[in-house]
Structures are given as structure tokens and as C-alpha cells.
Amino acid sequence: MVKIGVLGLQGAIREHVRSIEATGAEAAVIKQKEELADIDGLILPGGESTTMRRLIDKYDFFDALVDFGQAGKPIFGTCAGLILLANEIVGQETAHLGLMDIKVERNAFGRQRESFEAELAVKGVADNFEAVFIRAPDIEAVGSEVEVLAEYDGRIVAAQQGHYLCSAFHPELTDDHRLTEYFVKMVEK
Amino acid sequence: MSKVGTDRVKRGMAEMQKGGVIMDVVNAEQAKIAEEAGAVAVMALERVPSDIRAAGGVARMADPTIVEEVMGAVSIPVMAKARIGHIVEARVLEAMGVDYIDESEVLTPADEVYHLNKREYTVPFVCGCRNLGEAARRIGEGTSMLRTKGEPGTGNIVEAVRHIREVNAQVRKLVNMNEDEIMTYAKELGAPYEVLLGIKENGRLPVVNFAAGGVATPADAALMMQLGADGVFVGSGIFKSDNPAKFARAIVEATTHYEDYELIAKVSKDLGTAMKGIEISNIAPADRMQDRGW
Numbered sequence: 190m191v192k193i194g195v196l197g198l199q200g201a202i203r204e205h206v207r208s209i210e211a212t213g214a215e216a217a218v219i220k221q222k223e224e225l226a227d228i229d230g231l232i233l234p235g236g237e238s239t240t241m242r243r244l245i246d247k248y249d250f251f252d253a254l255v256d257f258g259q260a261g262k263p264i265f266g267t268c269a270g271l272i273l274l275a276n277e278i279v280g281q282e283t284a285h286l287g288l289m290d291i292k293v294e295r296n297a298f299g300r301q302r303e304s305f306e307a308e309l310a311v312k313g314v315a316d317n318f319e320a321v322f323i324r325a326p327d328i329e330a331v332g333s334e335v336e337v338l339a340e341y342d343g344r345i346v347a348a349q350q351g352h353y354l355c356s357a358f359h360p361e362l363t364d365d366h367r368l369t370e371y372f373v374k375m376v377e378k
Numbered sequence: 379m380s381k382v383g384t385d386r387v388k389r390g391m392a393e394m395q396k397g398g399v400i401m402d403v404v405n406a407e408q409a410k411i412a413e414e415a416g417a418v419a420v421m422a423l424e425r426v427p428s429d430i431r432a433a434g435g436v437a438r439m440a441d442p443t444i445v446e447e448v449m450g451a452v453s454i455p456v457m458a459k460a461r462i463g464h465i466v467e468a469r470v471l472e473a474m475g476v477d478y479i480d481e482s483e484v485l486t487p488a489d490e491v492y493h494l495n496k497r498e499y500t501v502p503f504v505c506g507c508r509n510l511g512e513a514a515r516r517i518g519e520g521t522s523m524l525r526t527k528g529e530p531g532t533g534n535i536v537e538a539v540r541h542i543r544e545v546n547a548q549v550r551k552l553v554n555m556n557e558d559e560i561m562t563y564a565k566e567l568g569a570p571y572e573v574l575l576g577i578k579e580n581g582r583l584p585v586v587n588f589a590a591g592g593v594a595t596p597a598d599a600a601l602m603m604q605l606g607a608d609g610v611f612v613g614s615g616i617f618k619s620d621n622p623a624k625f626a627r628a629i630v631e632a633t634t635h636y637e638d639y640e641l642i643a644k645v646s647k648d649l650g651t652a653m654k655g656i657e658i659s660n661i662a663p664a665d666r667m668q669d670r671g672w
Contacts, residue, residue, distance in 0.1 A: 197397075198397070198634060199396070199397040199398050199418065199634065200393075200394055200396060200397065200398075201390075201393045201394055201396065202396070202397065203396070204393060220635070235393075235394050236394050236395075236396075236397075236398070236418070237394065237395070237398065237418040237419070237454055237455075239413060239416070239453065239454060240398055240416045240417065240418050240454070240630075243415075243416040243630075244416060244630075244634055247631065268394070269394070295453060296453065300455075300475045300477055301391050301455060301477035301478065301501060301502065302382070302383070302472065302475060302477075302500045302501050303382065304382065304387045304390075304391065305380040305381055305382045305384075305387060306380065306381050306384055306386055306387055307379065307380035307381070308379070321386050321387060321390055322387075323387060323390045323391050323394060324391065324394075324455065324477070341380075359390060362386055362390045362393065363386070
């Protein structure tokens with residue numbers, strides 16, 4: 190059985206743990222960088238990306254996370270996690286982890302009152318995935334190595350680049366665990 | 379087909395704030411300090427609770443200029459307070475695009491009988507509670523997030539501790555009840571039966587519950603997390619301290635690592651004087667904000 194960590198600094202940690210466990214995999218909350226050594230894959234949860242980045246720096250997680258990804262271990266970023274993975278952020282001079290060749294825009298769908306849920310087709314996952322978007326980012330452009338998995342209203346909202354997966358929406362907020370399952374299978378490989 | 383303002387979308391926003399600190403700010407400069415310190419959201423106000431307490435008179439929704447200024451200054455979510463039952467203040471804040479509304483006892487209530495019907499709004503709400511009855515009534519009205527009331531603007535954590543312990547003890551009691559006991563418990567608490575039934579089935583509240591009302595130090599924030607709060611609101615504590623930026627960072631760290639006592643010791647050093655604080659028994663009953671709300 191694979192063991193999947195959820196970066197436990199801030200955000201929807203409990204929901205991801207529940208979703209991982211629902212797929213039959215083992216879940217662990219990662220609060221210290223040393224704990225990365227014990228897991229096979231990592232989820233960067235939704236939350237506030239600026240807050241998470243500050244805490245990543247504060248606890249010296251940055252290099253450890255980049256090394257984790259570059260060692261070939263799968264990482265799945267949802268919402269704020271997607272922003273952390275991107276190598277370009279609209280309107281900002283610097284990105285965060287920069288592990289995926291994607292250009293993202295924060296709060297691209299507007300403020301909270303514009304937040305919404307919709308059914309999406311996610312390639313290789315489902316035709317009718319219940320996606321919850323909360324002050325969500327979108328992916329404005331992708332590099333040649335990146336496969337687009339889902340679009341909403343002509344905008345890219347899920348993508349994969351090798352062992353990196355990301356979604357602008359929150360698969361952990363519903364009982365639809367198919368995207369998490371997809372990631373668990375990526376980790377199993 | 380996309381749907382806005384669903385329970386999942388409104389409650390989900392609060393889920394994303396978990397483990398974080400929401401800070402009261404009165405201008406753009408403070409909002410930036412809060413964001414830089416790692417706050418997950420800011421609460422835009424005209425005056426922090428301790429100043430509201432000191433000023434007396436009627437406390438209302440902030441001037442929209444201040445709310446707009448704060449919204450323009452930061453990329454994290456912005457919350458604002460409306461008076462209890464003030465339908466128009468809430469609608470105005472919603473129209474301005476505020477991300478969350480606090481129907482707050484810190485302001486002077488506009489209605490002494492009814493709270494807002496929060497289900498009718500697209501914007502999510504947070505409401506205060508002292509016990510499970512209050513929590514369940516607010517959930518019944520459609521709040522998407524709860525917080526303890528504590529006693530705002532006092533810098534005294536005792537009431538917030540009382541409230542989180544009370545709510546969590548009552549949730550535990552409910553979860554262990556037989557289903558046939560729940561209706562009578564609902565009657566005792568003045569709580570909607572269906573909400574209690576849902577809590578029993580899921581084993582916990584259906585929305586997040588933050589600590590608020592009296593958090594003055596990093597240790598206070600960590601204490602509330604240990605007692606089961608999902609996150610922390612800090613009102614007067616930060617910008618009434620000597621070094622707000624440092625204080626704000628310390629509160630954020632203590633909230634994240636609330637069981638790491640060495641770290642809390644480290645971040646608590648040389649913070650300067652915390653806000654002075656008020657002993658609750660010295661507050662006249664009429665001035666106790668926590669008794670507002672029904």
C-alpha cells in the first residue's frame with residue numbers, strides 16, 4: 190500500500206486525508222520536512238498560497254519539496270497547491286516551487302461571491318466530475334510537456350506533467366474521490 | 379451548468395482558512411502587514427473591538443471606503459462585519475464583493491429578535507457562538523462558519539476558552555446520545571433538530587469553528603487550537619501591541635505549530651507589551667458583547 194502525505198501547514202488538510210483514505214491508500218500529515226522521507230507521494234492542499242509559502246520558507250521546506258519532486262516522487266497540487274507548483278504567476282515577478290511548466294493566474298474566477306461548482310470532464314478520470322471552485326486560479330498557458338486534463342469555459346483547470354498533477358478546483362470537498370484515486374495510481378506506478 | 383453560493387462553495391471557503399489566523403485591520407497598511415505576516419484573511423473594520431469598547435455609542439458597519447481600500451491592498455480574502463440582523467449592511471457588503479461577512483456582536487445589534495437569513499445570500503457568513511444551541515441556530519440560518527464569541531476587545535482569553543469547551547463538550551455529548559434522545563436535547567438547547575441529527579451522524583459540526591474574542595498572545599492562539607479550534611481570529615491583540623508585524627508573525631507560527639512549545643517560547647520572546655486586557659468581572663453586564671445574539 191502506498192503512503193501519501195498532505196502538506197500540513199495550513200488549509201484543507203483533513204479533507205485530503207479523508208479522500209486519500211477513501212481510496213484505500215495510507216495518509217500522513219506532513220508538518221516537518223524530515224517526514225517527506227516516509228512518503229511515496231505528496232498533496233499540496235488548498236488554502237492561502239501566500240500563507241503557505243511564508244510557512245514553507247519559515248520551516249525550511251522549500252528545497253526539500255523541490256528535491257522531493259525532482260527525485261521523481263509524484264506531487265498533486267490543488268488550488269493554492271497548483272499555484273505553488275507553477276513556474277509562472279501572472280502579475281508576480283517570482284513563482285514558488287516552479288516544478289510545473291504552467292503559467293497561472295490567482296483568483297482568476299473572481300472573489301468568493303463568484304465561486305461556484307460545476308460538472309467537468311476530466312481526461313482519464315471522469316466525464317462528470319463534481320468540481321468545486323473557490324476563489325480559484327486558472328492555468329493561462331502550458332508548456333509542451335504538459336497535458337491538459339480539464340477545461341472549464343475555455344480555461345484550463347487541471348493538468349499533468351509527468352509525475353506532477355494539478356487542479357484549480359477542490360476534489361477533496363466532495364465525496365467524488367476519482368481524481369484522488371487517479372493520483373494514487375500515479376504514485377503506485 | 380455552474381452554481382454559485384451553494385453550501386459546498388460557501389463552507390469550502392472557510393475550510394481553506396483552517397489552521398490559519400484572520401486579523402482585524404483598519405486600513406491598507408495594516409492589511410499589508412497582516413498578509414505579509416501570513417494571515418489567511420483580514421477583517422476590515424473602522425475600529426478594532428477594544429476601541430469600539432472604549433468609544434461606546436453605536437458601532438456600525440465600517441465605512442465602505444475602508445473596506446474597499448483593504449480589498450485593493452491584499453490578495454487574501456477580505457471579511458467585514460455587519461450588525462446582527464442588519465439586512466442592508468449585509469447586502470451592501472455583498473454587493474461590494476467582500477469575501478465573507480461576520481454577523482457580529484461586536485457591532486451594536488440592529489435587530490434584537492432575529493438574525494439574518496443567511497441562506498439567501500451568495501456571500502458566506504461567519505457567526506459567533508457560546509454553546510451548541512447558538513451554533514446550531516446559526517447553522518440553521520445558513521452560516522458557513524462559526525467562531526467562539528469570547529469577550530471581544532478584552533485581551534482576556536477566559537470567555538473564548540469557556541465557549542469552545544462548552545460547544546465541544548456538547549457536541550461530544552450529542553454524538554454519544556441515542557437518536558431517540560435528540561429531540562429533547564434540541565428542545566433544551568433551543569437548537570434545530572435536523573442540525574443536531576446531522577452533527578450526530580457526522581460526528582462533528584458541519585462547518586469550521588474558529589476561536590475569537592480575547593486572543594492576545596501566541597500562547598493564547600495555540601491554547602485555542604489545542605482546545606479544538608480550527609483557526610484563530612485576532613482582533614485588537616495585534617495592532618494594539620508594540621510591534622505589530624512581529625506580533626502577527628508570532629501568532630501565525632504559534633497557530634500552525636500549536637503543540638511545539640519550544641517554538642512558541644521562541645516566537646514569544648521580545649514581543650513587547652501585549653494589549654493591557656480587562657478582567658471580565660469588571661465589565662458591566664450591559665457592556666458584555668457576548669450576550670448579544672439570540
